[in-house]
Amino acid sequence: MKKLVILLLAVLLTLPAYSRNADEIISEFRNEKHVEYVNVGKGMTRLAWLFAPMLAPSLRGVMSIRLIDLDDCDGGMKHRFGDRVRDLLSNSAYEELATESRDNERSYILARNNGTIASEVVIAHTGDACSLIVFKGKIPMSLVRGIIGEDDVIDDTDGIYDDPYYTPDTDESPRIE
Numbered sequence: 001m002k003k004l005v006i007l008l009l010a011v012l013l014t015l016p017a018y019s020r021n022a023d024e025i026i027s028e029f030r031n032e033k034h035v036e037y038v039n040v041g042k043g044m045t046r047l048a049w050l051f052a053p054m055l056a057p058s059l060r061g062v063m064s065i066r067l068i069d070l071d072d073c074d075g076g077m078k079h080r081f082g083d084r085v086r087d088l089l090s091n092s093a094y095e096e097l098a099t100e101s102r103d104n105e106r107s108y109i110l111a112r113n114n115g116t117i118a119s120e121v122v123i124a125h126t127g128d129a130c131s132l133i134v135f136k137g138k139i140p141m142s143l144v145r146g147i148i149g150e151d152d153v154i155d156d157t158d159g160i161y162d163d164p165y166y167t168p169d170t171d172e173s174p175r176i177e
Helices: 002-018 022-029 042-051 075-089 141-148
Strands: 036-040 062-069 095-102 105-113 117-126 131-140
Touching: 022 062, 022 075, 022 131, 036 042, 042 062, 075 105, 075 117, 095 141, 105 141, 117 141, 131 141
Parallel strands: none
Antiparallel strands: 036 062, 062 131, 095 105, 105 117, 117 131
């Protein structure tokens, strides 16, 4: 019985590390001292499409953007943030698309996707300048791979983003032909 209790306790203590996701990291750090937090919701991203048409191809499918910046925080908090990002890397729901290391800093690009559409794209930067950016929506993976330089950008959306009735909350556009 004693072994069973110890085993259950060990499992319960390790679960938070495996279930870590980007939203949990933002929630954990956004109210800390010297952390800058920005949330750009659905309405603001649609306004960006209207007022900055040159950004529209890059924002295709993005419904919200959340960002935390820990540049002005102390080293202990930056180290804790780096640990949380490494926990995120071990989460099997995310695919690691790119990693870059320079000096004491690392950058990661991760995506939660079903192959062709990403529901979440995460850009994390750890080291001296820590930040986390989370893009949510229905973002074509061809666009994400094209931006990070893996592929040429291929329009695999069949023109649904040009349709005035299209909303990223649905899978298809109700076209009248």
